[in-house]
Amino acid sequence: MxxxxxxxxxxxxxxxxxxxxxxRETARADRKPAAPKRTSLVITILCLAGTVVALQQTMVVPLLPDFPKILGTSADNASWLVTITLLTSAIATPIISRLADMFGKRRMMVVAMVTMVIGSVIAAAGGTFLMLLIGRAFQGLAASLIPVGISIMRDELPREKVASAVALMSATLGIGSALGLPLAGVIYQSLGWQAIFWISAIIGVLLIIAVVAIVPESAVRTRGKFDAVGAVLLTAALTSLLLAISKGGEWGWTSEPIILLFIGTVVFLSVWFPYELRVSQPMVDLRTSARKPVLLTNIASILVGFSMYANMLTTTQQLQLPNVGGYGFGLSVVVAGLCMIPSGLAMVALAPVSAAVTKRYGAKITLIVGSLVLAVSYVARVFLTGEVWMVILGATVVSMGTAIAYAAMPTLIMRSVPITETASANGLNSLLRAVGTSTMSAVVGAVLTSAVVHVGPLALPTENAFKEVFWYAAIAALLSIGVVVFIPRIQVAPGISGGATSGVYDGGAPTGAARAAGAAGIPAAVFPSAAEAGGLSAPGTxxxxxxxxxxxxxxxxxxxxxxxxxxxxxxxxxxxxxxxxxxxxxxxxxxxxxxxxxxxxxxxxxxxxxxxxxxxxxxxxxxLSLRLTLSGTVAEAGRALEHALVTLTKTTGEFVMSTFSDGSGRYEVPLPTAGRYILTGLDPEGLASESLQVVLASRSAVVDLELGGRPELAMAADAQVLA
Incomplete structure (x- = not known):
């Protein structure tokens, strides 16, 4: 209709x-297409920026054993140099991403990099533990750059370049994390620990200049009032959750601080969810996030993040363990870090492969392939422990699976959300990946400290402890496959050009719009594969x-x-x-x-x-001029009843609405959401009544009530009366 x-x-x-x-958007009809060289330069700068901010996550890890002596603090305090970066990156990612959708993606990308430079300078020049902690907090804010950069690619690059560019940008998180260990170790031993932060600051300044000079500002944005209350509530919830996860093993999972943090998480989220559903312009669109493709992709992201992080946390520990019991290798911090370089290079090499798989078979298949590679490689790591090359090979294959899986996630997200919300949607996806990695960090800490062998004063994790972690990672990867198979895919319409895809479309039209498409005479679930192949709606135009x-x-x-x-x-x-x-x-x-x-x-x-x-x-x-209603008449012994009470309740007991019939015995109420209801009529004297169980769909329905007699359905437009 x-x-x-x-x-x-x-x-x-x-x-x-x-x-x-x-x-607002600046008209771009007169803008000339970007030259190939400029396009490549934009991709290079964005990916370099993503790699540099990802380096901040692991750059202090090789220094943790020495920081207590350098800064005159305890080992527990030194661990906060990693925790604080995790917290600020998780908090900043959804907030900065939402601001990018509202006020400009390049602008917020520059803001994120400026915070990294400020943090690096504070850490390098401060000289105290407190100043270093503050600097690390600022560095963590820069992690929001990666989802923003992915959204810039969707807006600015030619269609044929988007898939491969997004794949490479997605892999920068793993690339930076893998390269951070060896680079930080080499710089520390050669130039001192302050040099790590000075170099980060210098590179950050150069990249800011390059971004401003080369990367165009995306004109696609949505203006409005920033959801400050939602941001504060989400920040409180994330801080409580991630702090509890990261410190649970150290403080004790049943200790009062951890229990209070988990309770705080539940309280903040219980306030945040209904608030976000009521506010006009929420920071996180929960209705869109609840759509099947987005929800399942985000769940899979948590599982993949959980799985992949075991590789980062265990490989260097395996290589550095002294050779006790036949399973350690006794490598130095620097050499163990250098062994991670093949993992980082593998992620770079697999980015175009992932893009090719996405173009040919769709992002859903790409994510399944990546998760399958993760699962198989972790199972192999259980048995490949006897030689250094075996550990390196296993870690490299895990990184290959990570690169393939991570590249598909933004594509699946961006095909299913409005284009004006791509940055914030990717930011939420990145946040949930961080929840997965944080949870794996807690699991690794718990497992490796619960199964130990004592060598003199040292308590070293056993070989079986590492194998247990690998089994957990493999199981998480397999669970992610189980989630991904339920993500809807796009079906190609006959006569419309596109690559080969199959399945049911659920990419651009929510259920209500899909129903409207059917009403307009458009075949349901029939659209071309361009959105699936690139994962986007007309990118780079x-x-x-x-x-x-x-x-x-x-x-x-x-x-x-x-x-x-x-x-x-x-x-x-x-x-x-x-x-x-x-x-x-x-x-x-x-x-x-x-x-x-x-x-x-x-x-x-x-x-x-x-x-x-x-x-x-x-x-x-x-x-929209036609309001959907539930209507009918109330009668007794064939006589229309005026002022008869009509009520609608759910079959589970909740009250929905009530009204009274008019002079002709007619009632009318707005149509509630589809489902089962109890429709009840009561005569004006309060003596005779009748109840019907009705099943309502998304069309107007007419149900007549005959009090004291057999109920009759006058007309059922998408409604059914159950005896």
């Missing part, structure tokens, strides 16, 4: 965009425009949380948007032209119309 909007579907002329629409407007209902009243979906007239998805509490939406379209625009909202019949969009000044207000 198609409805007429209150603005006619004609070519939209240039007009000023009201500031309250909170969306030079003529992208942002259009905006408001979804309204009867009386031109804005409809909150409505869904607007734009498709090409051949059925290819362009973008979708969820309106805020004021009904405002924005869409990023690959170019000006004609699109099929579908709007829907809970409780309203969907609307569809074909519209022509000229440029970024185009605005379109969409109207």
């Amino acid at each position: 198609s409805e007429r909007a209150f603005t006619s579907p004609q070519t939209l002329r240039r007009k000023s965009v009201p500031s309250h629409l909170a969306v 030079e003529d992208e425009i942002v259009v905006s407007g408001t979804v309204v209902g009867a009386g031109l009243k804005p409809i909150r949380q409505a869904v607007v979906n734009a498709l090409h007239t051949n059925g290819e998805p362009a973008d979708w948007s969820r309106a805020d509490n004021n009904g405002r939406y924005s869409l990023v379209l690959p170019e000006s032209g004609r699109y099929l625009v579908i709007s829907s909202a809970d409780g309203w019949a969907p609307s569809s119309q074909v519209l022509d969009f000229v440029d970024s000044s185009s605005t379109q207000h969409l109207q």
Whole structure:
């Protein structure tokens, strides 16, 4: 069914965009396509920036045994130099990513790198444990750069370059972590510990200059009020959770501080979740995050992060253990770190391979392949322990699986969220990966300290302790495969060009919009594979425009949380948007032209119309005029009852709504969400009543109530009366 909007579907002329629409984009129709050399340079700079900030995660690890003596502190205090970076990176990633969507991705990328430079200078010049701790906290803020950089690639690179660039950028976290150990060890032994931070600061300054000079500012953004309350609540929850996970083994999992931290996490999240569902422009769009492709990808990200981090935490320990019992190798910190270089190089080499698999078979298959490689390689590591080369080989293969899996995650996320939310969605995905890695860190600490052999004053982990960790990592990788297989895929429509994919589309249209597409006569779940192959909706298009407007209902009243979906007239998805509490939406379209625009909202019949969009000044207000209702009549012995009570409750007992019949015995209430309900009628005297169990769907339904007699269903439009 198609409805007429209150603005006619004609070519939209240039007009000023009201500031309250909170969306802006600079027109790019006249911009020349980026030259190949410049494109390669942008990719190189972004990936170098990602690698440098990832180095901050592991750069102090080789120094931890010496920091207590250098800084005059305890070993427990020195461990905070790693913990504080973990905390600040986890907190900053979703916040900076959301700000990037709102105020500019390159701008927030520069902000993240500036914090790294400031932190490096403070750490290098401070000379005390407190100053070093503050510097490490600032360095952790820079981790938010990676998801922001991935979003810049989606916005700015040509379509054919996006998949490989995103794969390489995703791998930078593992590359930096693998290379951080040997580089920090070499610099420490050659130039002193301060040199590690001075070099980081110098490289950071050079990269900031390169980013400003070479990387274009993404014009795709959404303006509005930053969700400060949501940010504070999420920060408190993450701090409590990650601090409890990282310090549980050291403080005791049943100690009062850890129990209080876990309780605090539950309390903060229980406040944060309902608040984010109510606020007009949430920091994290929980409705979008709950969609099947996004939710399952994020769950898989936790499991993959958990699995891959075992490789980082155990390999150098295995190589450094003294040869006691036939399983240690006694390598120095520097040599053990150098043994991790093949792992880092493998991740670089596998990035284009991962991109090729994604282009040919889709990101879902890529993630399955990466997780399978992780599982198989960890099983192999259980048995490959006798020689140094075996350990290096096992670690390298794990890194290969990590590179393949990590490259697919942003692709799966970005194909399923509005284009104006790609940075924040990737930021949440990166955060959940960090939760997985933190949990593995706690598991490794618990396992390696529970199974030890005493050699003089030393308590060394046994060989079986390492094997136990590898089994846990393999199981997590297999569980991630079990999650990924349920991620919907895209089905190619006959007659539409695209690569080979299969499955059901769930990439650009939420359920309500999909229903509207069916109402408009578009075959359900039939779209081309371009979005699956690249994982994105028309990435890298030079003529992208942002259009905006408001979804309204009867009386031109804005409809909150409505869904607007734009498709090409051949059925290819362009973008979708969820309106805020004021009904405002924005869409990023690959170019000006004609699109099929579908709007829907809970409780309203969907609307569809074909519209022509000229440029970024185009605005379109969409109207949903038909409210979905549950209605009928109340009668007794064939006589209509006036002022009869009609109530609707859930089968589980919750009250939904009530009303009274009018002079003709008719009642009408807004249609609730689909499900099973108890519909009850009571006569005005309160003597006779009747209850029906009805099953309501997403269409208006008419149910008549006959009090004191056999219930009758006058009409059932997507409703069923159960005797």
